[in-house]
Amino acid sequence: MRCLTLIFITLVASPAFAESFDRPIPQAQSATAELWFLLGSLALIAALVLVQRLVARS
Template sequence: MHYLTYAIAAFLPTSAHAEGFIRPIPLAQTAAAEWWFLWASVALLAALLVVHMLVRRR
């Protein structure tokens, strides 16, 4: 019985090998993505300004 357990334990990891990592190809940034990034940056700066004004009053 122990031999069967050892055989299964020896051959089990061979079926769990992962395939090699394939590096993704980066895509160019679109104009729409740059537009959304601009608005997200403006919203972040506005939120930081509001937090600054709220904290400064204390």
Template sequence: MRILPLIALFVARSANAALFDRPIPQPQSATAEFWFILASIMLFAALYAVYRMVNRK
């Protein structure tokens, strides 16, 4: 039982975290921008379609 505090101390010392390096964001590629604009246009079209269906009399 006397060795348990020594083991706990060893584990606590080895668990120290390294300094955090912030990730550097990568620029968007042309492909990513194309898919984003396509998704934005499709979302707008879907919202407009829902608007037209709801306002039908």
């Protein structure tokens, strides 16, 4: 029974049944996504400047 299970697992996991990997196609950024990225980047820079000023005072 153990041998039959091993043969079954080997056949099921065979590379012949595996699909080939299709690389995902990157989608273009929309203008809205670019705007939100810009706003997020500016907010991050502002937060880093504030933290740097806070740490410099101590």
